[in-house]
Amino acid sequence: xxxxxxxxxxxxxxxxxxxxxxxxxxxxxxxxxxxxxxxxxxxxxxxxxxxxxxxxxxxxxxxxxxxxxxxxxxxxxxxxxxxxxxxxxxxxxxxxxxxxxxxxxxxxxxxxxxxxxxxxxxx
Numbered sequence: 620x621x622x623x624x625x626x627x628x629x630x631x632x633x634x635x636x637x638x639x640x641x642x643x644x645x646x647x648x649x650x651x652x653x654x655x656x657x658x659x660x661x662x663x664x665x666x667x668x669x670x671x672x673x674x675x676x677x678x679x680x681x682x683x684x685x686x687x688x689x690x691x692x693x694x695x696x697x698x699x700x701x702x703x704x705x706x707x708x709x710x711x712x713x714x715x716x717x718x719x720x721x722x723x724x725x726x727x728x729x730x731x732x733x734x735x736x737x738x739x740x741x742x
Contacts, residue, residue: 621645621716621731623697628712628736633705635740641697641714641733650724653690654717655699657710657738667712668699671721681707704740711735 627639639655654669654677668688669677676688687700697714713735718725 621647623714623716623731623733625712625714625733625736628738630739630741631704632741635704636700636702637704637738639699639701639712639714639736639738641699643695643697643714643716647695648716648725648729650722651716651729652719652722652725653688653697654715654719655688655697655712656715657708657712658735659707659710662710664713669717669719670697671719672725673721675719675721677719701738704738706740706742708738709740710738712738 622645624642631637650672652671655667656664657667658664666679670688670690685703689698714733716731718729
C-alpha cells in the first residue's frame with residue numbers, strides 16, 4: 620500500500636509560480652516511478668510530469684520548459700515546481716505512484732493516487 624498526500628496548491632496570477640509537494644508513505648516500490656497528473660473541468664486527465672525509478676523524467680508538451688519534477692529523500696517527497704503559469708494550467712493536480720516508460724521491472728497495473736490539490740491561475 621502506498622499513500623500519497625499533496626500540498627501547496629492555491630491561487631496565483633498568470634506568470635507566477637507555485638510549488639506542489641507530495642508526501643509518500645507506506646510501502647515504496649523501488650522499481651516504479653512517480654508522477655503528477657492534472658484534470659481541468661470538462662477535460663480528461665492528462666500527464667503533467669513523470670520521474671522513473673532511475674530518475675528519468677518525462678513532461679507533457681503543455682508544460683515542457685516551465686515545470687520541473689523532482690524526488691527527494693529516497694522517494695518520500697515528490698515536488699512539482701511550476702513556473703510561468705497561465706490560465707490553461709488551472710486544474711486539480713494529483714500525484715501518483717505509477718509505472719513510467721523507463722520502469723521495466725514495475726508491473727503494468729501499478730498505480731496509487733493522492734486526493735488532489737486545486738491550482739487556480741488568474742489571467
